[in-house]
Amino acid sequence: MLEKRTPIGIGEAVSKVMKYKQTGIVEHVSINESYGRYLAEELVATNHVPPFDKAPYDGFAIRSIDTKEASLSNPVEFEVIDHIGAGLVSLKKLGPFQVIRIMTGAQMPEGSDAVVMLELAQTSERDGKQYMSIKRSYNSGDNVSFCGEDAREGDVLVPKGTFINPGIQAMLATFGYAQVPVARKPVVGLFATGTELLEVGDPLEPGKIRNSNSHMIMAQIERAGAEVQFLGKLPDELETCYEAISKCIPHVDMLLTTGGVSVGDFDLLPDIYKKLDAEVLFNKVAMRPGSVTTVAQVNGKLLFGLSGNPSACYVGFELFTRPIIRTMLFSDKPHLRKEKAILQTNFPKANPFARFVRSALSVENGRLVVEPSGMDKSNIVMSLAGANAFIILPGGTRGFHSGEEVDVLLLEDTLGSVWPW
Amino acid sequence: MLEKRTPIGIGEAVSKVMKYKQTGIVEHVSINESYGRYLAEELVATNHVPPFDKAPYDGFAIRSIDTKEASLSNPVEFEVIDHIGAGLVSLKKLGPFQVIRIMTGAQMPEGSDAVVMLELAQTSERDGKQYMSIKRSYNSGDNVSFCGEDAREGDVLVPKGTFINPGIQAMLATFGYAQVPVARKPVVGLFATGTELLEVGDPLEPGKIRNSNSHMIMAQIERAGAEVQFLGKLPDELETCYEAISKCIPHVDMLLTTGGVSVGDFDLLPDIYKKLDAEVLFNKVAMRPGSVTTVAQVNGKLLFGLSGNPSACYVGFELFTRPIIRTMLFSDKPHLRKEKAILQTNFPKANPFARFVRSALSVENGRLVVEPSGMDKSNIVMSLAGANAFIILPGGTRGFHSGEEVDVLLLEDTLGSVWPW
Structure with a gap:
């Protein structure tokens, strides 16, 4: 009964697992649901940013050439010939000593090449016409955000596998990604073993403790970016276990069990792996805690046999299961x-x-x-x-x-x- | 139209906002849904941990007194009188030179005071009886996890306001929190302004850009731990705006608007605040970006007027709105x-x-x-x-x-x- 196991190094164990990594699957979700997911494709600029020359401030669009003589002692006056809000485009073209009142973000009108900030202009009205005057000169391009200065159409702005944060949400909106290509969350099947464990809602009994591993590992699975499918407790009987496990394997991307892997008399998992005809990649790792972590594969699908001990379970998941999940989320840096x-x-x-x-x-x-x-x-x-x-x-x-x-x-x-x- | 605004310092602005902070509301969710939420009450140990003296390893529960003479040259033999798995309790009591085979986590049987690790014991069988022998002595308490050594009943283990991570999930399960007291997510109403903005799904048009702020701020609201209620775009007309805003205020914990706060000719918000009879706490802050951030309150409910500029909007939210949200999540450190x-x-x-x-x-x-x-x-x-x-x-x-x-x-x-x- 007391099988002798040969521990392998952590590096070797990780590479054995990573041999069975899978690429992720792309799914499209509404931009309203994409925060917190992982990009499954590169985020590409679908237009120049800004898409046109625009004013970064409220003020007046001017011809810089008209300001050359302006100074503190020599204010220069301009006629305000139009007034455009953000999102509107003036149909007028600036002539000499004409300006157009322009709002933050509005497109520069034809003929203009600089913007005077509102605070620096003195406005007045005469005979129903509006005027403004300034006391300094401007160069062409002053206070203009140029078309494409932030990004050029076709630029790859964010690599795939990136976690979508609020800033990336803004970029997705800017470039019209109403539907966002995100990594489908890998589905991780989870069986608990240990019929001796009490459920969370149960009162304590002599000799027994509550099952904390399942709840911990479910949160770890979520934190890694996957979806958990909790399949309940494995029964203590080999044939029933085998049935339960082989039935669920086709429906999950990987299967986790907690407990049942120690070299203890009541540990079932080795027999189940045998019956499944699974290849055990390793069943002992030279590490603490988690030395009894067992990983097997059957038809390329990974079966993670984590320890029933909470700390060992926790470590085993983060070292061996997390990189498989993150790879399916298109990360090229899937390890901790x-x-x-x-x-x-x-x-x-x-x-x-x-x-x-x-x-x-x-x-x-x-x-x-x-x-x-x-x-x-x-x-x-x-x-x-x-x-x-x-x-x-x-x-x-x-x-x-x-x-x-x-x-x-x-x-x-x-x-x-x-x-x- | 060009109102003169007096900027106040950031510290002053933050304290003006924090005067209107509210405490959070407790709600109970299943432990299966508590990961990622914030604890609304202290997590208290509802029993000793471990709840009984237990074996931290697979092995044999012994009376240490019987091992005093054991050494490499003088192995001492014991009779194995019972065999207990984790979660079971032996009904037998150890007599001299008797041991009980015990599994990791199992309760120490009566009369035992130490555990011999399985690997250090030599087992044998004679006349249908099982024996083990060891070659070293043990002290009372060796390899025993004592009742209450990790936590005592009544201990406060995690303060309220703590983000629930996988480890806390494990603790909640250990202490029988099938229903977890978490902070109800504050509901943040969100109006966008800027009729000039295109929607994410719209093709670009001359002079126009897509509305990125709403999607960014929705993600920021989620990241802060609140729930967003997107109320759409505010119309450009004062009376309709007023109707829309005053109707939604009773249904949200705070209200956000993006845009419409600059000292620009088309900015509506100041008039709306007036019509709502809201007290404007400030409408200019000595900071960049975000200087036009405006915060008002009406009947103690906060109205955040964030800039329409993405960066200013982003900063304004994190500095002023986030601490209000985190306070409602029971954090005593709600600021960045x-x-x-x-x-x-x-x-x-x-x-x-x-x-x-x-x-x-x-x-x-x-x-x-x-x-x-x-x-x-x-x-x-x-x-x-x-x-x-x-x-x-x-x-x-x-x-x-x-x-x-x-x-x-x-x-x-x-x-x-x-x-x-």
Whole structure:
């Protein structure tokens, strides 16, 4: 019963998983629903920006040549021959010493080549005509936003795989993307194991704890950008498990199970993989926590067997499942983003294996600083709450001291890193 | 028509707005829908964690006193009298030199006080009985997770106003929060002005551009944690505007308009405020962009008149509206989070007024570094796309150089800062 497993390195484990990555699928959603999704195609400028020469300020469109003599002691006066609002186009053409009142964003009228800001002009009225005068000279192009100065038609402005933030929403609108090509959210099937676990709504019973893993991992799946399909608890009986799993595989992009992978007497998953004729890519990784993380594939579809231990489950998902999800969201940096930070506390424990410590990353005087978010026992749910990063402590190290620089992986991030870190 | 406005300082403007902040409203949602919401009450431990003494590893529950003589040269043998899985409780009590096979997470059986890890025990069978032997001694408490060592019943584990991340989801499940008290999302009514603007789906026309502000601000509202109620475009006629606005006010927590606040000839909003009998808190702020941001209140409900210029609109929302929303999400740090970063480029422009520069913040060798995300013209939609921060350039400064330290405000953040920065 006690199978001997050979641990493989994390890098090797990640590449074994990434061999089965899939490209994403494009779907179109209304721009009103695209915030928070990932672009499935490049955002291309469909016109010049601005699409015409325009006024960046409220003021008067002028012929700069007429202002050459203007100075504090020699104000020059102009006749205001028209008045255009943003979105309107004047049909008049400026002649010498004529100006047109123009609003922010309005198209420059014919003959004009500069804009005088409203505040710098003195206006007056005589005989039913309007005039303005200025006390300085202007050069051609002063206060003009030129056609195409911000973007040229055909420019690629945002690469695919980018998280759509409010600014990108503005750009999508600017370029007429009423329907936005976004990555379809990968569907992640989720089975919990552990008939011994209580449900969230259940009162506590002697010896039992509530199932926290399922709710945690559902949130991790959502945070990664995928959609979860919770399939319930796997029964404790092999044949029924096999039926349940093989039935759902065609309907999901990948399948997650939590628990049932330890080398314990009641762990079913290895037998299920065998019965499914799945290829086990690995069932032990040289890391803590999460060493029993198991990944298998059947007809190219990945089955992630995460540990039943909350911390191990959490780490296993972020290291192995997240990059598969982000790849399907068209990211070319699908792995957790890696940065450097200063450790703010001693971590005296030696690390025979690479260790991922759930940590609270913050900023002090412009520097990333980090400390474990709880006591680092692998069964402590508490340490997950404040965690927005992992500290990576490489295997074979003897512990770390406050003030030392360590590698950290960012959990609340949409940019990512390439592999290897 | 050309009303003279007196600009007030940013700090004064923020406090004028914050005088009208409201506390949030608690609603209960299923734990399956609570990820990404904000806790409206403290998360309190409803039981000890662990709720009983338990085994953190697979192995054998022992009486440590029986192991005192064990050593490499003197293995000590024990009889295995029971076998318990996680979630089960043994009814047997350990006598001298008896052990119980125990699974990770299972409750310690009566009489036991330490756990031997499975890998360190030698098992055997004789006459239908099971035995194990060990070659080292144990102290009472070795490898035991004690009841309450992670949390005590009644402990406040997470303060209200906290963004619910996957780890907090796990804690909510652990403590039986099947229904989670979250902050009801504030409802933000949104009117666009500017009849000259084209809709996203419209083809371009001479002199016209598409309405990008509405889509941008809708995403900002969502990012801040509120719900947007888009009320369409305000008509150009005062009486109809007044009707539309006064009708919607009772149904929203605050009202946003974009455009119509400049000192331009076609700007309606000041007249509408007058007709509504609203108190204008300010209509000019000593800042760039966004100086024409106007905030009014009527019967304590805030009306945000944001600029029609995309960048000014963006900044005005983040500085003035966001803290009101986050306060309603029970945050005690509702303002944009402020940090220090190293400028990576020259910013030669002098700043007569405080300037908020849309910027791309990143990390280099553990240090926050920042640069403007586009040319900083206030009418450039482009610079908003890569922006995840503002650089604050204080008024009265003469420009900044690459390598200098600047203050930055984080846009993609759920923690926030207190005021004043």
